[in-house]
Amino acid sequence: MQNPIAPLLDSANRIILGKQHQIRLALCCLLARGHLLIEDIPGVGKTTLAHTLAKLLGLNYQRIQFTSDILPSDIIGASIFDPEDRSFKFHPGPIFNQMILADEINRSTPKAQSALLEAMEEQQVTVEGKTYRLPSPFFVIATQNPAHQIGTFPLPESQLDRFLMRIELGYPDRNAERELLSGQSRYHLIENLKTELPPEPLKNIQQQVNTVHVSSALLDYMQNIITFTREFPDYPCGLSPRAGLSLLNAAKAWAFMDSRDAVLPEDVQAVLPAVAGHRLRSASQDSAAVVAPILERVNVL
Amino acid sequence: MPVDIEKNILLFLLISVGLIALPHIYHIPASTFGFFALLLAWRFIGIWKPSCLPGKFLLFLLTVGGLVLLYSQHQGLFGRDAGTRLFMTALALKLLEIKQERDLYLIVFLAFIVAASQFLYEQSIAMAGYILFVCCVLLGTLVAINSRRQNTLNALKTAAVILAQALPLAIVLFVFFPRVEAPRWMLFEDKSRAKTGLSDSMEPGSISDLSFSDELVFRVRFQGQIPPNRLRYWRGPVFSVTDGKRWTAAKHYTYTAAAEPDFSEPAYRYTLLLEPQNNNWVFALEMAGDYPPQLRMNSEYLLTRSGNPDKRAEYPITSYPSYRTGTLEAHKLRTNTQLPGPTSQKITSLVKRLGGFDKRPEQFVDRVLQHFNQENFSYTLTPPLMENNPIETFLFETRSGFCSHYAAAFTYLMRVANIPARVVTGYHGGVLNPVGNFLEIRQADAHAWTEVWLKNRGWVRVDPTAAVAPERIEQNVNIEQQIASRNISFFSADSDLARQLDWLKQARQLWSSVDYNWQRWVINYHSANQTQFLASLGIESLKQMLFWLIGLGALFTAILSWLLLSRKEKTADKVLRCYRRFCARLGKAGLKRKAGEGPIDFAKRSKEAYPDQAAAIDEITGLFIKLRYQKESSQADLNRLSERVDRLKIRRR
Amino acid sequence: MNTLSLKDRFRLSRFFAGEKPSDEAILLNQRRIFILPSKRGLSFVVLILLLLLIAFVYNNNLAYFLTFLLASVFFIGILHSYKALAGLLIRKGQCKPVFAGERAVFQIHIDNPTPVPRPSLEIDLYDKTQTTLEPYEKKTARLYAPTEHRGHQTCGTITLSSGYPLGLFRAWSPLRFNLSVLVYPKPWPQEIPFPETGGGSSDQGKTEKGTDDFYGLQEYQRGDSIKRIHWKAYAKGQGLFSKQYSGEQGDELWLHYEASAGYGNEERLSRLCRWVLDAEKAGLRYGLKLPGQKIGLGIGPAHLTQCLEALALF
Incomplete structure (x- = not known):
């Protein structure tokens, strides 16, 4: 089977240079029907990544810049009085798109944040008693500035759990930076991208991801990981059952992207930093460092 | 602080206490057992209705009642019966006062003592098995107390496992623990209880097993020659009156002096050292000629002494094995031909067939002995019970028994043929102690034989047992050992008959052999036996004995700890076992899999280290992944994985 | 080992x-x-x-x-x-x-x-x-x-x-x-009034500052100014909300070690502990000043933890 993911990854890698692993994770997150949180300083290509993915997947793309004065209605939409009909009419907000880039989400107040996050969780919004379904697929990429920057409202832990993965992009390496500096404008490149995976095949793939086999041996390993996080004294709290499910879904997607029909421990290990890093409220902010004890101590066999 | 004690633990404990005390229903007075049963039942009710348990005052009254009951039986505090009653009463009273876990322990410990007291009354295999079972239940109670899991069956299982593990060690202790006979002052014997050994009557049919004790009865030191074993008959009470079952002495003339027989040489001079006895019999070698004046000889040639038989005594005696007694008075003739009633047709015809009515008495005696010898009569210490008409049953049905059976039957047959005959009991043989150069006669040497009155010769000793088990009489060998080593067949040469035996008989024979060995090796494993047995293993000194005891004990402990503690975690998963083998191979070569390393990562690392084995590593890893993580895999894959792992050759770097 | x-x-x-x-x-x-x-x-x-x-x-x-x-x-x-x-x-x-x-x-x-x-x-x-x-x-x-x-x-x-x-x-x-x-430290058992903050015209600050940037709505709490009630929402029957402005600092409270003069060291810490807890409960922004140590204004669980830790280890 020719992996339909491969050309997509190739195209993305041509736009965002030197970030193969992060792109892979982002796509994995998407295939696992989860939302993505990118945490990094401004300017490392968060927006570009989101934009590229939207373009390659042929999704409606909307960027919402979160500011300190953004209101929930600015995201969800509001009922506005229509003088002709003499009635209130709902004007959908930017959230009614297939791919949302919620930029600098921690600049906004918790109120606005929770409006977005509730929508993410329930795949629908309720305004004045009426429920509106969000489009499908629905995929949110939120970006967040590092918490120590001034004027930010870091997402509370309970909200972080709603993101399947949190990744860090980091600075490009020297070669990639050189190519970036010498090459074409990224914006133009993105404009010229063609859709590699339209929504319908994407749905198919998401369904196939669900059928990836998980053996009981692997579940043992996963459970050992989860138990470990609950017992390890450096983690103030362990992984929740929802986190466990997220980990499993992400591992399945990862296995699928590797053209495998069964999940291996390596798949779990590959997605673990991104999936578990932000859920284990550890002193260390670096996801890889947070999960290092797990990878080191939980026996695979 | 009172602790809540689980209901099922209590139930468990009470049942086991009931079980442990149950056999004592035969041993202790009904009043004491009733007291125990009442309090046990009370406690049982108390499990469900705690309010009906007695208060402090009532408990005090009960204690007083129990003590009064004990006192009223005038048993004192020591001795078997008194001790048993005391512990039973204490156990019963303690049952009503369970407040803490400690009380449960006390009850269990008391119950163990009561269990041990059962053995003072009965030592059969069945009793041993029963007590073992009840001990298991008692230990189970302890396990249940200490376990917070509410599963009594599990506790019982654990107790059984512990007991089973303790058995080998207990057997080692049993074999090697030095047995020393208790000094006499320590025996708190009850006066009322008859000692084992000779009694003043004989009832062969009612005894189904004869347990020999190793207790010393007397010692004999000879001046000069020691008589051969076939002459060593130590005369005890004589029984000439029978009711068909029971043989007793003829009371009215027991103490009238006898006419002295004519003696002829050789004479044996010896000193008899009598251990404390119940009766005032003095067991002289047949037939005593000269004896000290404080002894008297009755008309049945039995020496008796006056004074307390409880004391050790020493008598110089001269005996003459060849003797001739005089004529038989009329009333003695009557007594010694007395029969309990009309003789049955079967016996009469047997006597007739053997020539009892037409042959001379000597010939008849020989023919009866021949009959015992050639028909399949057998010698056993565990004959079946013969309740009614024991003589006929013995002669025609069971045909197995020990000396008393033969003596009784023989005497009876003689009397049917109108030949005066009587049963003589006493001891036979004795073991020569080479160190002290004296004979030791123990209770196990108790014997019964017969005397027949023949014209011209007077009373003549005939030992019918010798016809069946001549070894016992002629050689100085222990017959029990002979049977144990199967030198003596239970049947005479006629082995066709043995083959015709049906399985039931065989089972019975097997059982009696088992029971015999039980008697021989377990019940009677006393100091003499132990010394003999251990000597046969080459263990002679006490030092060696202790050495073996400690050595074997240590060996068993080591084996057990190895079994118990080194139980390596074995993976049931064959796939994982194969893969672990693979990892172990690489590990030996210096490449250890880290705990958190998945198979693919490990394969990558090992391929870098051993590029020459890359293909094999890939295949093993692939198969392992297929078997462990993928949906479908087959037995063939597992076989291949196992084979590939075995074939893998890694050279140490 | x-x-x-x-x-x-x-x-x-x-x-x-x-x-x-x-x-x-x-x-x-x-x-x-x-x-x-x-x-x-x-x-x-x-x-x-x-x-x-x-x-x-x-x-x-x-x-x-x-x-x-x-x-x-x-x-x-x-x-x-x-x-x-x-x-x-x-x-x-x-x-x-x-x-x-x-x-x-x-x-x-x-x-x-x-x-x-x-x-x-x-x-x-x-x-x-x-x-x-x-x-x-x-x-x-x-x-x-x-x-x-x-x-x-x-x-x-x-x-x-x-x-x-x-x-x-x-x-x-x-x-x-x-x-x-x-x-x-063990919080002071009785409720004690907050210490006077030096030159504390915090009331003025609240009304004058931070009325420019609208920032969000908050459920109405007793004591909120009537001026700030979001009447529109109330008219729609959504309940009472008060408007929040971004420049708003809320109450500021500086808790000084010296504020409990006359008490021993442990008592002072105990009082400070009580104040910190009360301030957090009351939703005030508070800071802590200990000899040789200063924790800036803030609110929220993380801030509270920081202050309490400082008190515990002082």
Whole structure:
């Protein structure tokens, strides 16, 4: 089977240079029907990544810049009085798109944040008693500035759990930076991208991801990981059952992207930093460092 | 602080206490057992209705009642019966006062003592098995107390496992623990209880097993020659009156002096050292000629002494094995031909067939002995019970028994043929102690034989047992050992008959052999036996004995700890076992899999280290992944994985 | 951990106090487990001697055998009590800070990676906790310890013991972990008014500042200015909301160590602790000034923790 993911990854890698692993994770997150949180300083290509993915997947793309004065209605939409009909009419907000880039989400107040996050969780919004379904697929990429920057409202832990993965992009390496500096404008490149995976095949793939086999041996390993996080004294709290499910879904997607029909421990290990890093409220902010004890101590066999 | 004690633990404990005390229903007075049963039942009710348990005052009254009951039986505090009653009463009273876990322990410990007291009354295999079972239940109670899991069956299982593990060690202790006979002052014997050994009557049919004790009865030191074993008959009470079952002495003339027989040489001079006895019999070698004046000889040639038989005594005696007694008075003739009633047709015809009515008495005696010898009569210490008409049953049905059976039957047959005959009991043989150069006669040497009155010769000793088990009489060998080593067949040469035996008989024979060995090796494993047995293993000194005891004990402990503690975690998963083998191979070569390393990562690392084995590593890893993580895999894959792992050759770097 | 000198290994204190505190999981093995007969075990020995006497006096072989059997059971009991603890893996868990006077909770994870059930385990710190473990079961024990003084309080020696199966022996293992709980000062028991903040015209600040940038809505709380009520929403029947402006600082409160002049050091900290808690509850922005230490204005759980930690460790 020719992996339909491969050309997509190739195209993305041509736009965002030197970030193969992060792109892979982002796509994995998407295939696992989860939302993505990118945490990094401004300017490392968060927006570009989101934009590229939207373009390659042929999704409606909307960027919402979160500011300190953004209101929930600015995201969800509001009922506005229509003088002709003499009635209130709902004007959908930017959230009614297939791919949302919620930029600098921690600049906004918790109120606005929770409006977005509730929508993410329930795949629908309720305004004045009426429920509106969000489009499908629905995929949110939120970006967040590092918490120590001034004027930010870091997402509370309970909200972080709603993101399947949190990744860090980091600075490009020297070669990639050189190519970036010498090459074409990224914006133009993105404009010229063609859709590699339209929504319908994407749905198919998401369904196939669900059928990836998980053996009981692997579940043992996963459970050992989860138990470990609950017992390890450096983690103030362990992984929740929802986190466990997220980990499993992400591992399945990862296995699928590797053209495998069964999940291996390596798949779990590959997605673990991104999936578990932000859920284990550890002193260390670096996801890889947070999960290092797990990878080191939980026996695979 | 009172602790809540689980209901099922209590139930468990009470049942086991009931079980442990149950056999004592035969041993202790009904009043004491009733007291125990009442309090046990009370406690049982108390499990469900705690309010009906007695208060402090009532408990005090009960204690007083129990003590009064004990006192009223005038048993004192020591001795078997008194001790048993005391512990039973204490156990019963303690049952009503369970407040803490400690009380449960006390009850269990008391119950163990009561269990041990059962053995003072009965030592059969069945009793041993029963007590073992009840001990298991008692230990189970302890396990249940200490376990917070509410599963009594599990506790019982654990107790059984512990007991089973303790058995080998207990057997080692049993074999090697030095047995020393208790000094006499320590025996708190009850006066009322008859000692084992000779009694003043004989009832062969009612005894189904004869347990020999190793207790010393007397010692004999000879001046000069020691008589051969076939002459060593130590005369005890004589029984000439029978009711068909029971043989007793003829009371009215027991103490009238006898006419002295004519003696002829050789004479044996010896000193008899009598251990404390119940009766005032003095067991002289047949037939005593000269004896000290404080002894008297009755008309049945039995020496008796006056004074307390409880004391050790020493008598110089001269005996003459060849003797001739005089004529038989009329009333003695009557007594010694007395029969309990009309003789049955079967016996009469047997006597007739053997020539009892037409042959001379000597010939008849020989023919009866021949009959015992050639028909399949057998010698056993565990004959079946013969309740009614024991003589006929013995002669025609069971045909197995020990000396008393033969003596009784023989005497009876003689009397049917109108030949005066009587049963003589006493001891036979004795073991020569080479160190002290004296004979030791123990209770196990108790014997019964017969005397027949023949014209011209007077009373003549005939030992019918010798016809069946001549070894016992002629050689100085222990017959029990002979049977144990199967030198003596239970049947005479006629082995066709043995083959015709049906399985039931065989089972019975097997059982009696088992029971015999039980008697021989377990019940009677006393100091003499132990010394003999251990000597046969080459263990002679006490030092060696202790050495073996400690050595074997240590060996068993080591084996057990190895079994118990080194139980390596074995993976049931064959796939994982194969893969672990693979990892172990690489590990030996210096490449250890880290705990958190998945198979693919490990394969990558090992391929870098051993590029020459890359293909094999890939295949093993692939198969392992297929078997462990993928949906479908087959037995063939597992076989291949196992084979590939075995074939893998890694050279140490 | 494995390089104990011979002298160390035979130090008596190891019996009860255990070895050096550990961060790692402790595996109970022959070096960690001690076994001695219990009181009941000693009385069992007396029982055995009594039975031996009975057997001896009556020269009764079956009584002898029963005695030897019980003696063997007693002896084998040593192995079984070792087995009751051997192979357990004990890991330290976490413990959350508490206020002085409250009971600290130390978590200990006990893992039974063997197929042997452990039907009776006793964990002893200050109180005894009893538990059981099935094969391959893991459990978390919560051990309570009283706290008296602020600061770090280390968890003492935890003793894991078992009398299983017969209660004749007690096997125990003293465990020491690098486990400590942070104890905050005991909050002052009575409610006390907030200290005067120097030049504190905080009321003025509230009205004058921060009316420019609208920032969001907050559910109406009593005391909010009527001017700020979002009447539109109220008209729609959505309930009362008050408007929040971004420049708004709320109440500012500086808590000084010097504010409780006349009290001793501990009392001062206790009062400060109370103020910090009250300020957090009241939703005030507060800061803490201790000699040589200053924590800026802030609010929220993280800030509260920071302040309390500073007080605990001062």
